[in-house]
Amino acid sequence: MRLERRMDEKYFPEKIEEKWQKHWEEAGAFAVERDDQRTPFYCLEMLPYPSGFLHMGHVRNYSIGDALSWYKRLQGFNVLHPIGWDSFGQPAEQAAIKRGINPRDWTEENIKHMRGQLKRMGVSYDWRREIAAHTPEYYKWDQWFFLKMYERRLAYRRMSQVNWCPKEETVLSNEQSSGGVCWRCGSPVVKKDIEQWFFRITDYAEQLLEEMKEIEAGWPERVLTMQRNWIGRSTGAFVDFAIKDTDAQVRVFTTRIDTIYGANAIVVAAEHPLLTELLEDSQLKTDVMRFVEYVKASARNRMTFDEEEVEKEGINTGLIAINPFSGEALPVWVGNYVLMEYGTGAVMSVPAHDERDYEFAQKHSLPIRRVIERISHEQKAIDHDPGRADQSTAMETAFTDYGILVNSGDWSGKLSEDAIALMTRFAEEKGFGEEAITYRLRDWGVSRQRFWGAPIPIIYCAACGTVPVPEKDLPVRLPDHADFTGTGESPLAGVAEFVNTTCPKCGEAARRETDTMDTFVDSSWYFFRYCDPHNDAAPFDKEKIAYWTPVSQYIGGIDHAVMHLLYTRFWTKVMRDIGLISFDEPVKRLMTQGMVTNLVEGTNEWKRMSKSLGNGVDPDDMIAAYGADAVRLFVLFAAPPENELRWQETGIEGAVRFLRRIYGMVWRWHERLSDASQRESAPAAEEFSTEARALRRKTHQTIQRITEDFEELHLNTSVAALMGSEARWPKADEELARKEELEIPVQVNGKLRSRIHATPDTPEDELRASALADDKIRSFTDGHEIVKVIVVPQRLVNIVVR
RNA sequence: GCCGAGGUGGUGUAAUUGGCAGCCACGCAGGUCUUAGAAGCCUGUGCCGCGAGGCGUGCGGGUUCGAGUCCCGCCCUCGGCACCA
Numbered sequence: 001m002r003l004e005r006r007m008d009e010k011y012f013p014e015k016i017e018e019k020w021q022k023h024w025e026e027a028g029a030f031a032v033e034r035d036d037q038r039t040p041f042y043c044l045e046m047l048p049y050p051s052g053f054l055h056m057g058h059v060r061n062y063s064i065g066d067a068l069s070w071y072k073r074l075q076g077f078n079v080l081h082p083i084g085w086d087s088f089g090q091p092a093e094q095a096a097i098k099r100g101i102n103p104r105d106w107t108e109e110n111i112k113h114m115r116g117q118l119k120r121m122g123v124s125y126d127w128r129r130e131i132a133a134h135t136p137e138y139y140k141w142d143q144w145f146f147l148k149m150y151e152r153r154l155a156y157r158r159m160s161q162v163n164w165c166p167k168e169e170t171v172l173s174n175e176q177s178s179g180g181v182c183w184r185c186g187s188p189v190v191k192k193d194i195e196q197w198f199f200r201i202t203d204y205a206e207q208l209l210e211e212m213k214e215i216e217a218g219w220p221e222r223v224l225t226m227q228r229n230w231i232g233r234s235t236g237a238f239v240d241f242a243i244k245d246t247d248a249q250v251r252v253f254t255t256r257i258d259t260i261y262g263a264n265a266i267v268v269a270a271e272h273p274l275l276t277e278l279l280e281d282s283q284l285k286t287d288v289m290r291f292v293e294y295v296k297a298s299a300r301n302r303m304t305f306d307e308e309e310v311e312k313e314g315i316n317t318g319l320i321a322i323n324p325f326s327g328e329a330l331p332v333w334v335g336n337y338v339l340m341e342y343g344t345g346a347v348m349s350v351p352a353h354d355e356r357d358y359e360f361a362q363k364h365s366l367p368i369r370r371v372i373e374r375i376s377h378e379q380k381a382i383d384h385d386p387g388r389a390d391q392s393t394a395m396e397t398a399f400t401d402y403g404i405l406v407n408s409g410d411w412s413g414k415l416s417e418d419a420i421a422l423m424t425r426f427a428e429e430k431g432f433g434e435e436a437i438t439y440r441l442r443d444w445g446v447s448r449q450r451f452w453g454a455p456i457p458i459i460y461c462a463a464c465g466t467v468p469v470p471e472k473d474l475p476v477r478l479p480d481h482a483d484f485t486g487t488g489e490s491p492l493a494g495v496a497e498f499v500n501t502t503c504p505k506c507g508e509a510a511r512r513e514t515d516t517m518d519t520f521v522d523s524s525w526y527f528f529r530y531c532d533p534h535n536d537a538a539p540f541d542k543e544k545i546a547y548w549t550p551v552s553q554y555i556g557g558i559d560h561a562v563m564h565l566l567y568t569r570f571w572t573k574v575m576r577d578i579g580l581i582s583f584d585e586p587v588k589r590l591m592t593q594g595m596v597t598n599l600v601e602g603t604n605e606w607k608r609m610s611k612s613l614g615n616g617v618d619p620d621d622m623i624a625a626y627g628a629d630a631v632r633l634f635v636l637f638a639a640p641p642e643n644e645l646r647w648q649e650t651g652i653e654g655a656v657r658f659l660r661r662i663y664g665m666v667w668r669w670h671e672r673l674s675d676a677s678q679r680e681s682a683p684a685a686e687e688f689s690t691e692a693r694a695l696r697r698k699t700h701q702t703i704q705r706i707t708e709d710f711e712e713l714h715l716n717t718s719v720a721a722l723m724g725s726e727a728r729w730p731k732a733d734e735e736l737a738r739k740e741e742l743e744i745p746v747q748v749n750g751k752l753r754s755r756i757h758a759t760p761d762t763p764e765d766e767l768r769a770s771a772l773a774d775d776k777i778r779s780f781t782d783g784h785e786i787v788k789v790i791v792v793p794q795r796l797v798n799i800v801v802r
Numbered sequence: 803g804c805c806g807a808g809g810u811g812g813u814g815u816a817a818u819u820g821g822c823a824g825c826c827a828c829g830c831a832g833g834u835c836u837u838a839g840a841a842g843c844c845u846g847u848g849c850c851g852c853g854a855g856g857c858g859u860g861c862g863g864g865u866u867c868g869a870g871u872c873c874c875g876c877c878c879u880c881g882g883c884a885c886c887a
Binding site: 220221222225226228229230232234236252253254255256267310312335336337338339341342343346347348349350354355356357359360438439440558561562637638639640643644645646648650651653654655657658660704705708716717719720721743744745746747749750751752755787788789790792795796798799800 | 803804805806807813814815816818821822825826827828829842866867868880881882883884885886887
């Protein structure tokens, strides 16, 4: 810290903070450029949505990032520490709908205010690199990437469901349709199929899983687990069942082909295409279709109500499938528990060895045949009646473990593991199946029927069909105005000068796509743009990117563990495949901070701060009352960064007290200190008194400890150990940090009884001797036989007596 | 149900990874200064006991000279996913 000639005696945070913030701004203190002589460090915090006000979660996020940035900067790294705005999205549009405010004006007003708040917090950003998603300079490149995706067939259009209010004829988001009713008019929300754009993230499912090993060391296990679950890889087999008296067949996915001799039915999802194809002439058609409609309708309600277990219902279609292994005829059912979106939308039902199938079979009186026996007594014994084919009365639950095959023709006697491999190969050889890997992950739907987002750069021409906007015509700009009624189609559809255009191919009149992109598109690559924020020829310069990225440390909320972080990993891999970058993973280290909670008034519950609960704390008020430094210090100190942080105002008071003490100390000594800083060389050890040497030792020990803590982002313990700071990050001198004299605990039978003093290099036998000679110790050892003495040099002595 | 992370004072937490359990704070109690209060500052503060001492890291066992830390078996809390075949 550079010490000014004139210092106030008392600690006035706003005065000090204002002075330094002004100084940093004028000096461009945090502006950085690529410098091949220096090692880069990219410290990134999740960019905020400009809602209008910073909240405590932001304060925590940026305080952690700023502490790390300072630490790395003082160590000599070239630190890139940028900020920007995730400035597209729903709230701006709602302000437009509710209050008639232009979304752009609303957004930019908010940014202006929040930028001021960040500056008042004193976060060390390179403000020249600030970006905002809603500016044409930025979303032009969203559109450019969309075109690249389209070229590579990673962007495609298909029918997909949205929440739809039939009264207002408008698309609703999940939040707008919570409880199954429209947020505005209260009408029941229905599902509607419309054409929407998707990114083929499923093409990258395997890489998203596989390349996790590159980041395993730097990401929280929790986040990786959540992503693994989300991707949901499952290996098994496809098996084709021919439908009797037709040319058709139904394909099922199973992880347990070894149980196929126990199949009692084929169950398909309500949406399965087979139903409309094959039931044309069936007498059962009406009944089946009525059931299908019933299932679709109740699925809709379940989306929003989140019920518990749903009863397994089904209906027999009258169709007969042939088990390709046994030749057995099986009925084909429609079941409400089979999902069209997963696997093939059809399953073979094996009630003896699958709980869901068991439940279904019991409910509909289908036979149950056991085909797997336990191989060890540790597996649960399940009653069954070997004398009968049908076990539906004997078996009380399904047996889902691996075991040994029975009642399975030539396969009987094999172990499940072996049978799975052999039977899969057999199916493949005979041409009625193959090994299969399925994923839970679905393609990324990016269409939004909204105004406030990046327009999708596609034109529909009657003659040429779907035509991408040529790169030279980017950006496709959002119009300045639209009608924000909140009803009808996407607001862009009502802006004639936007919609009506000419086809880039044939020049005839054509229409633009009126959907805009999901805001997760903006946040998938924003931190690459920070490295080259004003480039108008490309999303960024490859060389600059190669210097700064991947991100050294990313910090943000756990709520983005799956979507944002999975999308940005996907985006990175696509950028790699396009040739823009040469690595697989965008973020080397990730830290997910915990929530900031506060007591909810009238209860003793700690809940995340929110407007609706009325337990929010305004950072501005806190900064005004205690100063930014105290607020930031408290936030770092109060809990480990990944834990929940319980807001306690008395805690900030503690932080202020600490700062005041430090300030007072510096004030008392500042003249002496500035003299000392003039000296050419460090003073020799002899110049110090014993007390001064002890103080210097303590300082170096503290530096050592904080250095270790910072590397692991253990900021709470850093603060606990903190004493002072200097101009550059000091390197701890191990020699100076070493203790001159140690206090060595002496135990008798593992219980602490006394302490002896010794220098660090005291040899073992000397320690043993002084421990045994200690009066206090002798009162415990006298009259006992000494069995053993354990001496850990510099640590402890333990005497074992009998 | 499956997966993951955790259980340490009145509270938030700490413990150089097997070596003095409770650092640093909050809170509380006492003292000092003050006409009084606030703010400072000083002292104390795991529990039981006047004391010597005993007991203490969710519970029960084990390994070890020594366990908050390692092993086995339970219990509880939080988070994620969940009819995923």
